[in-house]
Amino acid sequence: MAPRTRANPLALAVLTSLYEKPMHPYEISQTLRERGVDRSVRLNFGSLYSVVEGLEKRGLIQGGEKIREGRRPERTVYEITEAGTTEMTDWLVDLVSIPVKEYLQFEAGLALLGAIHPDEVVGLLRQRVAAMESTIEQDTAEVTDIIRRGLPRLFLLEAEYQTALQQAEVQWVRQLIADIESGRLGDLEQWRAWHETGQHIWDIEFDTTGLPGFDKTENNKGQEDNR
Amino acid sequence: MAPRTRANPLALAVLTSLYEKPMHPYEISQTLRERGVDRSVRLNFGSLYSVVEGLEKRGLIQGGEKIREGRRPERTVYEITEAGTTEMTDWLVDLVSIPVKEYLQFEAGLALLGAIHPDEVVGLLRQRVAAMESTIEQDTAEVTDIIRRGLPRLFLLEAEYQTALQQAEVQWVRQLIADIESGRLGDLEQWRAWHETGQHIWDIEFDTTGLPGFDKTENNKGQEDNR
DNA sequence: TGACAAATACTCGACTCAGAGTATTCTGTC
């Protein structure tokens, strides 16, 4: 019902909104949408209201007057506290300076790729590349348009960043496709055999037990993975 | 208590495990760890048991005998059903072929960057770059080591992918640092001014209302964002 | 002026996840 930890970045977005001026939750949501923050931070009502509640419980924001206009539902206007301002800055500093491990859907797909028949894979990867390329094109078109209209680049950094990552992904996948087709990935035989005979490639090939860093450490440099 | 949707990739990992042979949940978790799948898929006990329960409820797996050895807690061995096999393949196909929007922590940080004083930002970005570079180095060292020991590259694709993305991020951040320092980002004045005077850069500069695609569409090409 | 869509402002309940806690058994070592 409420974030005691720094799990949900929506809470941070709320803090930054209230840092500008006191607002009621719905107004916060509108502000975030107008500014396109919802492209980078998951925003939905259920979470918003519980996040706000949680922030209040932690003393980072304060609910003031409950105003009722006409017979609309009453609105509680919140303002940020000093503790809230501190927490906002600290959190933001950490977000920017400390990389955290993210669990991406595609990563999961890659890790489990063996369960698909190898002859299907290339086609699927091609589809992905095609989809991503059209997305990238649209996004960059939109961004240049918005910049032309005068929005400072500062507010489009996340879009730039996203595009950069997507381009890198496309390149990597293209390379992977090439490697599979040229046989440079190797092991296609065993992969196929596994699907046809039921022999487990894992058992045949290799055993990772005792490989330091292969099943424990890895990639937690930085902080404990948020959430 | 159970995933009716395709929210949690752990459920897919469970399906692929059971596709090889029937197992009880704890054994699944060990298998996944051995193979390093837990680097790409969030794995913890609470989730595992509810995910398994959910898969059974959906008829994708079947719990069989409850075995009790000695006086250890009893174990239920599950096997995958035909429906489960189908779902596994479909899901995996989608994961690989359809890109989905991911909400990254750093993206959130970038979107809210304005709330930090500009003079601090470069230092923070430098820290990030340093941390990432050491992670990348360690990871690639580990991967080459593992490959030398004979693990087929097929099972390290996610690691390669991760590294590729991290390198792209590092490059992008380096560029950003350069742009800020050379003044090419622009707007540093207003940014600073905002922090010192309390004037809202948003209100001064620009208004995004009515910009098509800036607050609604964007990046949902593909499917409804999982979860 | 009536009617229908969009905006306003939340509420609610069902689901989902995390991870500490529990109870037992094996393993190594001095």
Next chain:
DNA sequence: GACAGAATACTCTGAGTCGAGTATTTGTCA
């Protein structure tokens, strides 16, 4: 041979998330 600690195999609780649902008001177009 006895004791610590790792491994086995879960269970339980409560926090957190999602998004459809609700109820009013404002805009709009014929």
